[in-house]
Amino acid sequence: xxxxxxxxxxxxxxxxxxxxxxxxxxxxxxxxxxxxxxxxxxxxxxxxxxxxxxxxxxxxxxxxxxxxxxxxxxxxxxxxxxxxxxxx
Amino acid sequence: xxxxxxxxxxxxxxxxxxxxxxxxxxxxxxxxxxxxxxxxxxxxxxxxxxxxxxxxxxxxxxxxxxxxxxxxxxxxxxxxxxxxxxxx
Numbered sequence: 177x178x179x180x181x182x183x184x185x186x187x188x189x190x191x192x193x194x195x196x197x198x199x200x201x202x203x204x205x206x207x208x209x210x211x212x213x214x215x216x217x218x219x220x221x222x223x224x225x226x227x228x229x230x231x232x233x234x235x236x237x238x239x240x241x242x243x244x245x246x247x248x249x250x251x252x253x254x255x256x257x258x259x260x261x262x263x264x
Numbered sequence: 265x266x267x268x269x270x271x272x273x274x275x276x277x278x279x280x281x282x283x284x285x286x287x288x289x290x291x292x293x294x295x296x297x298x299x300x301x302x303x304x305x306x307x308x309x310x311x312x313x314x315x316x317x318x319x320x321x322x323x324x325x326x327x328x329x330x331x332x333x334x335x336x337x338x339x340x341x342x343x344x345x346x347x348x349x350x351x352x
Contacts, residue, residue: 201289214317221316225309229302 196256198230204248215241215250222252230256284344286318292336303329303338310340318344 200222204215219239232254240251288310292303307327320342328339 195293196295197291197293199289199291199293201287203285203287205283205285205287207284218313218317221313222310225306225313228309229306 198226198252198254198256200226200252200254202250204250206246206248213243213248215248219250219252226252226254230254232256286314286340286342286344288314288340288342290338292338294334294336301331301336303336307338307340314340314342318342320344 202215202218202222204213219241223237236255236257238253240249240253242249242251290303290306290310292301307329311325324343324345326341328337328341330337330339
């Protein structure tokens, strides 16, 4: 299953929910752990960029971060206010 | 299946590949199409942020963008040079 297929499946199961959502995933596969992770810092900068486009408070953003030996995953889920997205 | 589960499955199936990868997904569920998409512009800014952390050329980045009536998905796949990530 491709990653795009995953989103298609997710969409179908949540189609009855009218809220607008923005979901961002960052997955970093690492072949070595010799360097510190930059995902926590990257997360801050990504949120700064996203806030240029959507007008959301901190409480609308949920963050999930997981890591194991060779992969880190950062997940950002943002519930958007209906019809109030900033214009680009 | 949660999104994190998806990545766990993907990782298992690609465990034999030693390359470091950074994969970024942005999914925007829209309840109306009254406003233009900002994902193409957002994509540019996300790549600028990522380039602060990883030293990759344009040829290491593949971009996929899909949209239908109520969802847009932006997918960025970046093959990282081994052990040459910029320090944060």
